[in-house]
Amino acid sequence: MSAAPPTAAPDRIDAPTAVRLAVLAAATFVYVTFEVFPVGLIHDIAADLGVGAGRVGLLVSGYAVVAGAVTIPTVALAGRVSRGTALVVSLLVLVVAELLTAAATGFAMMVAGRVAAALTHGVLWSLIAPAAAGLVPRGRVGTATAAVFGGSSLAAIVGSPGTTFVGELIGWRATSLLLAVATAAVTGALVWALRPGPATDPPPAEPPAARNRRAGKAGASGAVDWPAVLTLCAVAVVLVVAHFLSYTYFALVVAGATGTPGSVIVLLAVFGAAGAVGTYLIGRHNDRAPRRAATVTMAAFAAGTGLLALSFAPAPVAVSWTVAGVAVAVWGGAFAAAGPVFQTGVMRLAGAEADRASSVYVTGFQIGIAGGSGLGAALLGHPVGGLPLVSAVLAAAVLVVVVVRRPVPES
CATH class of the missing domain: 1.20.1250.20 (MFS general substrate transporter like domains)
Structure with a gap:
């Protein structure tokens, strides 16, 4: 051989x-x-x-x-x-x-x-x-x-x-x-x-000591800590609600903040480009310090949506454009980073049950989409600047839970 x-x-x-x-x-x-x-x-x-x-x-x-x-x-x-x-x-x-x-x-x-x-x-x-x-x-x-x-x-x-x-x-x-x-x-x-081969072969067997430590965390039976998984999924749902509450009505929010409907296309592109940057940055830090990455991501989300709410304050057009542009960029980058943070956290908590746990997470994500869109529609009877403000409040609540409860596991 x-x-x-x-x-x-x-x-x-x-x-x-x-x-x-x-x-x-x-x-x-x-x-x-x-x-x-x-x-x-x-x-x-x-x-x-x-x-x-x-x-x-x-x-x-x-x-x-x-x-x-x-x-x-x-x-x-x-x-x-x-x-x-x-x-x-x-x-x-x-x-x-x-x-x-x-x-x-x-x-x-x-x-x-x-x-x-x-x-x-x-x-x-x-x-x-x-x-x-x-x-x-x-x-x-x-x-x-x-x-x-x-x-x-x-x-x-x-x-x-x-x-x-x-x-x-x-x-x-x-x-x-x-x-x-x-x-x-x-x-x-x-x-x-995904064809069978070296890249898709199962990883080497986990050393007994490491396996025992992991089993100790999961319980004597080696079962998944489902309460921890569900807690993290619930935190993710709240953030998704906060996002789609404003994002579903992005055109209305941005046009109201800048006073110009033409800003929608430009700032939508800014949102997407910032999302790509956020995905890249979280990929570099999510393995080394996942809890810190989660904290920074949630803080950035709250800051971005809060700043977008502030952009509705009376100001020259150039100032409104600048504030809204920065807010959308921070918000877009943070939300794109949030997905990998939560998904990786769920997989780390679930271990061998990653597929089942991920299905719960994805279900929660869809609930968040529908819930956020519905809540946003209910709030449209009020000034549109209230949408990003509510998003910021919800994101701030998520940030507090992430810092205090620490639902995102370390790698």
Whole structure:
């Protein structure tokens, strides 16, 4: 037998593994792009299908409701097959959903496509981070999670604006067909990325001493500390509510803060770009000091939304623009970083039950989306500047819990 090749440094991610992580990130990119697909083309879709824009808007909020309702049972069902198989199937279902959307001749067919994608949304988001964690050394789980979440950040920068731009050129049905082609390509790449081999083999057995220490933390039976998992998920839900309370009505908030509707596109791009930076930065620090990373992230979120609320104060246009721009950048970077912080924390607490715990987290995330959007709608009868103010108050409460209760575990 030939000598084994030199082993890479335990804290390094080699080039082949980095490529595999990029493929997983591409999977989140196409899923998020389709999730928000109707947003930029809402008027075109409504006109073609002969329905009101409000009904088309329900395609987004309804998607979140369906995804939240089915995540836990579908992930349990996916547990009967390998993680890679479940991820590939979820992307194949997404291809079907995109084809149904492209061929939609009525609103009912459009709904069918959205429901199809929502049914496997939770499967992909519950398994994608554990799959990434399985590709890297234990000390790089936070980095791998941030890399995968980078796909969703890229969707905010390129995916959503890109589909809107292309849709204006060739129509929303043809754009959905292009998305199906792109998703099919990502699916093929995912089959390659998760194929059996050195990069996807199980990690070496944990030393007995380390295993005993971990078992002691989890209890004599070695069971997962579900109260700790649920506490962290609950904290995440509050932050998601705080985010979507304002983000769902981003156009109204930003236009009100700056006094110019044209600022929406610019600041939406700033939000997305800051999200990419936040994802990169959290990937560098989430493994070394996760509790400190969580504290800084929550503080930045509260500061960003609070500053956005302050931008409604009477001031020259240039000052309002500057304050709103800084606020949106801080807010966008913080929220993008929050996803990897919570997801990695849940996986660290759950250990071998990472898939089940992630399904609970994803369900909570969808509840947060629906709850935040609904609370924001209820507050729209008041001055719109109140939305980011409420978001800041909720984020400050999350910050207090993160500092006092320390629900985010150390690596």
